[in-house]
Amino acid sequence: MIDLPSSWPSRKDEAWRWADLRHAELWGTKPPPANDALPETSVHWLDIPGERRLFVGGHPVDSEAQLPMPDRTLPKHPLADLAAAAAVAGTDLELAAGEDGGTLQLLHLGTGGATHGVTRLTLGAGARLTLIESFADDDADHWLNHRLDADVGEGASLTRIVRLRTRHGLVSERAAVTLAGGARFTQLAVVSASGAARTEVLVRHDGPGAHADVNGILLGDGAAALDALTRLEHRVPGTGSGQVWRLVAAGQSQVSVAGGVNVARHAQLTDAEQSLKALVLKRTAAAHLKPELEIFADDVKCAHGCTVGELDKAALFYLQSRGIPVAEAQSLLTRAFVADALAVIAEPALREALDAETRGWLESRT
């Protein structure tokens, strides 16, 4: 018997102010209904070469079952802790020093009820990995809840693409990444869920020269409630981070990001940058941006910027006056708006695949 949280986080908790957790309370740990039919998954993979592993309702399909141990040094977290306790399977990957793990794609498919999962990564010194984690569903209401715990060794590099593209219920995922000296972590979240979605990142910079880029694109339409929270902890001197979040709100959607940077008292020479921007395409939609900077050291650079706006009318007319229909003009300007967040992806094929996905979302928008 797995204990559910004695009380779920509520909107009174600052870290959960904009999260919509109704489906978490509704489904708790109720397992997905038994079903042997394999849902259609081809549309959910990113068209990139590399190993693929599929999880349906929390169970691996065509790969051996693993159940990794979570990182016990992490602070308590109501959803991530439940994911660890209730998961029936996950992915446990350890790369030796200097090993190039290539690209690994994990697709987590919710099929009704509650699905919990864990991914555990350990990258030895100088190891490299690109991890693409995608969350999707079939046609049932559900809760898909996941955690990733990653240790990135000295000089190692982890790139993670996380795609939240569920159409029903709630998807929530928390990544906790610990960086040794000179390690790099690059993450891009692309959140285009139609229901509720929560993406959360905790990065602990534990060695000098560690650097994290944590970017995200939130694309809200219909009644979507998309919510992101970051906490980048600079715990030793001489570490860096960048955050670029671009939020697009259409329909009656609500998109939110709280971007956190914490610089410990002795973490001098921290260089942290943050840019949070939201584009509201319709006045019925809403965007919330919250920079949260806690700086206890005095010799640091922490730049941040935060703006909410609409599409530039003059630019729209300029494009239209050259023959571009208004919907295509809006799409072009919106793609340009999110391009800043995509730019962190160095690999051109990967960046183009993600750009195409944004374009697809814009074209399918109601």
Next chain:
Amino acid sequence: MLEIANLHAAVGDRPILKGLTLSVKAGEVHAIMGPNGAGKSTLAHVLAGREGYSVTEGTAMFGGADLLAMAPHERAAAGLFLGFQYPVEIPGVSNLLFLRTALNAQRRLRGEPEISGADFMKKVRTESAVLGLDLEMLKRGVNVGFSGGEKKRNEAFQLGMLEPKFALLDETDSGLDIDALRIVSEGINRFRRADRGVLLITHYQRLLDHVRPDFVHVLSGGRIIESGGADLAHRLEAEGYEGIAA
């Protein structure tokens, strides 16, 4: 080609154009001059279909079709080109992506096939060379980091690329130094053809020394108060708008 009859237009509740009538035939170059606030830019924006400008009376026909009933992008596909007084900067959308998207959108609307990548680039090289625009600049965001003169040259470049039937040029000469004025004027002169029309909107006669108009009109108080040949521009320069309006 362009037939404007008794055009009244307002910005919000404020009437600006008050019964403007003008006819431009194919092969002709017309210039509209006038003092600040006469309604010159309003005319350009109304004809291009900008939001916020309402036509309260009158008609504007373009090639026999009702221009005012068309959406802005349809006017462009029909062959109307507005050269902006203040070209807009659009970060993140490269000049080349913008132009190719525009060209293909126009072609689609006209039922023509899209331009191939190779043909497009060939055209880009030819047109940009004429205007002295660097290809590297065209890979940057639309007008981003362009000087005033470069922005106007970019307008002339777009005119060459899109090959419209009619160029409506709003204060194309403002902010240009002598050399840039000559280059942009050459762009306009290259555009002149027996089957194309041009309407130049300008404050000063100096552009008209480079692009010689067939007709000059004086716009004041929202109407055309005097029309004449190219010499009218010189008279205006000598006597001022007040002298003509009196």
